[in-house]
Amino acid sequence: MKIQLIRHATMLIEINGRSILVDPMLSEAGKMAAVPGVANNSANPLVSLPVDPSSIIHADAVVVTHTHRDHFDDAAKEYLPSDSLIFCQTPDRISATNYYLLRGSCPV
Template sequence: MEIQLVRHATLRVTYANRTLLVDPMLSRAGELAATPNTPNQRPNPLVELPVPAESVIAGIDAVLVTHIHRDHFDQAAADLLPKEIPVFCQPQDRERLTECGFLNVTPVADEIVWEGIRLGRTGGRHGTGDIGEKMGPVSGFVLRAEGEPCLYLAGDTIWCEEVERAAADHRPEVAVVFAGAAQFVTGGPITMTAEDVVCLAGACPSARIVVAHMEAWNHCLLSRSELRAHLRERELDGRVLVPEDGEVMRFDKTLP
C-alpha cells in the first residue's frame, strides 16, 4: 500500500493495484474564502498543491469522499474530475455529488466490494454539542484486500465512542487521521487535537498512524511542529507519522 498526502485531507491511496483519490480539494492557494467565525480570516487554502491539480488526478481509478464540506470536496474537484469515474461516499452525499454531474456515485451504507477491495463505512463526530450537530454527518472508511494492510481512514472526527469502536472492531494496521484541531471562535475542536491522536494511537497499539489535515485551512490551529513535539513527549514519534504535503509513505501487510 502506498499513501501520498497531497494537501490537507486530499490523499492518493494505492491499494490492491487500484488508486483512490480521497477528499479532493484542488483549489489554488487563496482561491476560497476563509471559514467564517474562526480565529483568523486568511483565505483558503493556505498553501498551494505540491504538484499541479492535473497530476493529482492522473491515473486514479476512483474517488472516495468522506463528506462534502468544501475543504474535502471543492468546485475545482467537481470541474476537473472525469464525470464517469466511480465515486464512493456516505449516503447523505449521493444527491449532491450526482448534481455535480458524476454518473457513477455509490453510497456506502455499511460495506461494499469494489475491484477486490472491501470498503466499509465507520462513524465519527465532527465536534460536540450544537456545533457538532450543525457540522452534519461525517464518515470514516475501512479498506481491506488480500495481501494489503487493513487501512482505517477516520475522516473529520474528534476522538469519540464511534472512533474507539472502529479501532476495536477493525484493528487497523494503518490509520489516517484528520487533525489540525480545527475550531471556531466559540466551542471546542471539530477535528482531532494532539491528545486525540494520542488516544487513537493507544486504541490501535500495533498500527502506524498517519496524520493529515494540517496547516492548509484557516481554522486548523494545531501546527505540525506542535504535534510532533507532543508525540515526542509521549514517545510516539516513531509510530505516528506527520508527513509534509506531497510526501509518499509505503506500508506492507503485517505478517500474522
C-alpha cells in the same frame, strides 16, 4: 501500499496497481473564501498543492468522506473526469446542494 498526503485531507492511496483519491480539494491557494466563524480569516486553501492536479485526477476511484468544501471543492468538480467513480456517504448523496448529487455517482 503507498499513501501520499497531498494537502489537508486530500490523499492518494495506491495499492495493487490501483489508486484511490480521497477528499479532493484541488483549488489554488487563496482561491476560496475564509471559513466562516473561525478566528483565522485567511483565504483558503492556505497552501499550494504540491502536485499538478492532472497527476492525481485519473485515480481508479474517488472517496469523498463528506462534501464540505475543504474535502470536495469546485476545482475538484472541474478537474475530475465526468466518468469518475465517486464513493460518498448516503446523506451526501441525497443532498441536492452537494455537487448536484456528485453527478449521481455515489454508490455507497
